[in-house]
Amino acid sequence: MNKIEAVQPRPEEAATMPYAPAVSVETPAELVFISGATSSPLYHKHPHVPEEHVQPDDIREQTRRAMENIKIVLDHKKLAWRNVIKVTKYLTDMREADAMHEVMNRYFGEWRPASTTICINNLSSPGARVELDMIAAGPPNQPQRHRDAELRRNKGKNK
């Protein structure tokens, strides 16, 4: 995991920052582009059915649910929060940014991904107030496949 690094030109000023000025990732790697997550269920019917999109009023609970949706994806790919490179945070009210960060930091711990925070008009359901869009990276699978292919080729030669 030494391939994903926070870029900190002035680390002495980073104390209260909820994000790093940038994050670098070295490839080869597997890049994972995660769809924007709200507090709606990760999977839901399209067109939307209102019963699936009853949002909690508390921004903290909305953030927690969005993070849990992303965790389903990360877990499925066997990735940790430390593998997240970039987060784009869409809020309908910028005054809720601190509460959102408070909840996100519980998941990210000491790790600080790169970040952009934007206040927009609406999200995909009327009550949604936060949407989180992430890019993550994991180790490349390719070398393993190459090794397997080589193994198969060599197998024939060894007979």
Next chain:
Amino acid sequence: MNKIEAVQPRPEEAATMPYAPAVSVETPAELVFISGATSSPLYHKHPHVPEEHVQPDDIREQTRRAMENIKIVLDHKKLAWRNVIKVTKYLTDMREADAMHEVMNRYFGEWRPASTTICINNLSSPGARVELDMIAAGPPNQPQRHRDAELRRNKGKNK
């Protein structure tokens, strides 16, 4: 094309979803970052000339034109819709999302890229109601170039 994969933690719930919860891409690859496309011509004068930005009122037609603009880029890079990893969809009215997805699905077929949909104030021209921003990936050119360079070097030796 086995390097770009939809991440589906619960495939049994994916039936009506117009996007995958995430899409992974393995590198080495060529990543193509496509500029946000609206129904305005792909190339247009800057500063904008109003005659180049007369937008159709129909969201389906706006979506179709934006997709055709992106297709010019994909075709030029010899990439298919299946090579698109992530789409960020900007709408000025979230109620037009279903009509937009209906048109996009005609292009994407069975493929479901990762997606984020946001409702924003305005796009680059007053009548634009949809902007599509995509990231695609294709096979790396580098090995081919290396091979070519090697071929050229070896060519001299063979004389």
Next chain:
Amino acid sequence: MNKIEAVQPRPEEAATMPYAPAVSVETPAELVFISGATSSPLYHKHPHVPEEHVQPDDIREQTRRAMENIKIVLDHKKLAWRNVIKVTKYLTDMREADAMHEVMNRYFGEWRPASTTICINNLSSPGARVELDMIAAGPPNQPQRHRDAELRRNKGKNK
């Protein structure tokens, strides 16, 4: 630096465009995801302290300060503006796009990264009118490390 290329399906129409229709990057590479920059200081306290977010009224000066913030990151990573692949530009007033591009072009020179421009409600501080989010790429460090590792291994053998 031949790995980052502007994708220009119709180069003869590109004269006044402040961005390329797409930009491709070949990996292996080091991808650098830069956090959204405004005219606020790159590092600042969280929660925000209003004194740190007094924004100049001039969109050109706001753009210049955002670019200078990004330059701190690029310089730290030993990257140039030519290494920037994609820019997402968030404005609170789309009519300020031309002035923003004028300032950005002073930095980018002839180079045209891929671009998406969106008009949103608010940015992270009340007076901020432009936020710039960039993705850059540099040469991979990995081969160097591999070479170093190999050198260390070979060093032992040479004794």
